[in-house]
Amino acid sequence: MPDTHWMKQRAEELTPQLVAWRRHLHMHPEPSMKEHNTAAFVVERLRDMGIDEIEEGIGETGVVAHVRGEGDRCVALRADMDALELTEQTGAEYASTVEGMMHACGHDAHTTCLLGAAAILSEMGDSLSGIVKLIFQPGEEGEAGALRMIEDGCLEDPAPEAIVAAHVQPDLQQGTVGLTRGFVTAQSDSIEIAILGESSHAARPHQGADAISLAAQAVTALQHFVARCTDPIHRKVVTLGTIRGGTRRNILADRVEISGTVRTYERETRDAIIDFLGNRLRTLVGELGGRMEVTISEGYPSLWNEDWVLDHAGDAARELLGDEGVVDMQYPSMGSEDFAFFQHVGEIPAAMLRLGTRDESSGFVHAVHTTHFDLNDEVVLPVGAAIYANTAVKLLQR
Numbered sequence: 001m002p003d004t005h006w007m008k009q010r011a012e013e014l015t016p017q018l019v020a021w022r023r024h025l026h027m028h029p030e031p032s033m034k035e036h037n038t039a040a041f042v043v044e045r046l047r048d049m050g051i052d053e054i055e056e057g058i059g060e061t062g063v064v065a066h067v068r069g070e071g072d073r074c075v076a077l078r079a080d081m082d083a084l085e086l087t088e089q090t091g092a093e094y095a096s097t098v099e100g101m102m103h104a105c106g107h108d109a110h111t112t113c114l115l116g117a118a119a120i121l122s123e124m125g126d127s128l129s130g131i132v133k134l135i136f137q138p139g140e141e142g143e144a145g146a147l148r149m150i151e152d153g154c155l156e157d158p159a160p161e162a163i164v165a166a167h168v169q170p171d172l173q174q175g176t177v178g179l180t181r182g183f184v185t186a187q188s189d190s191i192e193i194a195i196l197g198e199s200s201h202a203a204r205p206h207q208g209a210d211a212i213s214l215a216a217q218a219v220t221a222l223q224h225f226v227a228r229c230t231d232p233i234h235r236k237v238v239t240l241g242t243i244r245g246g247t248r249r250n251i252l253a254d255r256v257e258i259s260g261t262v263r264t265y266e267r268e269t270r271d272a273i274i275d276f277l278g279n280r281l282r283t284l285v286g287e288l289g290g291r292m293e294v295t296i297s298e299g300y301p302s303l304w305n306e307d308w309v310l311d312h313a314g315d316a317a318r319e320l321l322g323d324e325g326v327v328d329m330q331y332p333s334m335g336s337e338d339f340a341f342f343q344h345v346g347e348i349p350a351a352m353l354r355l356g357t358r359d360e361s362s363g364f365v366h367a368v369h370t371t372h373f374d375l376n377d378e379v380v381l382p383v384g385a386a387i388y389a390n391t392a393v394k395l396l397q398r
């Protein structure tokens with residue numbers, strides 16, 4: 001019966017292979033929903049391992065595979081495959097070869113870790129007490145690839161009892177795993193606001209409606225509402241990232257456009273902010289002589305780490321890394337993750353782990369979504385592969 005020691009050893013032996021795979025993916029990043037070569041690479045590697053239960057083209061470019069042991073119970077592991085529109089500036093020898101495209105969110109590492117877990121799990125044979133569903137998803141960066149895969153049936157035949165994902169975390173020391181109890185990523189909604197006034201001469205504002213002054217009131221009122229009218233215990237942030245309006249210094253602007261993002265955890269706080277934008281703020285602008293149009297695009301839901309799933313992942317991590325290798329993370333992230341769809345739409349108990357990548361001495365300190373983000377793959381990949389594999393084993397032994 002393969003034990004944790006064996007798993008750790010296999011992950012270490014696989015390291016040169018994992019590094020080569022990750023560097024190949026890193027050099028050939030693909031945008032969301034166009035992960036054709038990445039998906040083909042994943043399928044080839046899985047076939048090389050002798051895994052033959054593979055479905056391609058799930059949610060367009062997603063891949064689902066099953067590693068079968070003894071019994072019918074099933075748990076799922078998920079990795080994402082897409083890259084970002086950024087020009088890499090790491091100077092690494094394995095830097096992106098695609099102009100303006102970069103694996104800046106570590107999805108190359110996630111995909112590789114899941115391939116490593118597939119290799120380990122497939123060697124376990126019947127000592128694996130169930131089925132592990134491997135989900136390689138497209139389009140995490142804004143295209144809701146998880147939702148597309150769910151709608152395409154990735155959680156059926158068999159349905160998993162739980163699902164786990166890992167995400168790189170540059171604030172966390174490499175070689176460690178971070179666990180967050182409760183909320184772990186936020187709901188993210190996009191807002192587009194148009195404040196409509198009426199032009200007039202700058203010297204006669206009473207003959208028009210000043211969209212810039214109205215916009216200033218609207219911005220202040222919105223931030224007031226968020227800070228003073230929602231429960232301070234509920235974490236939230238509203239950021240207005242763009243504002244544009246006016247044509248000339250001595251003409252009243254007749255239109256100002258504002259865009260931003262609303263990040264929340266609790267649905268009631270999210271709904272209160274959205275209601276304020278759509279109703280009370282619109283009324284306020286109307287009372288001051290203008291009009292307001294608002295478009296809200298609901299983004300990814302917030303993600304709640306299910307206690308028992310997180311506990312099994314924690315046990316799996318402690319077995320491999322010891323107590324010192326497992327960090328209880330005090331705070332969640334205000335970032336969002338479409339992994340949350342597996343919980344909200346798929347209704348599968350879920351947990352997301354953080355995979356530490358920080359190494360000050362080697363300069364691996366840069367945040368994800370920056371042109372300098374990188375990680376020490378020789379350290380991070382075997383940890384990620386073993387954690388994925390052992391978490392699946394622990395969940396199946398439950």
Ligand SMILES: [Zn+2]
Nearest residue numbers: 105141368369
């Ligand atoms: Zn990202």
Ligand SMILES: [Zn+2]
Nearest residue numbers: 105106140167
């Ligand atoms: Zn990501």
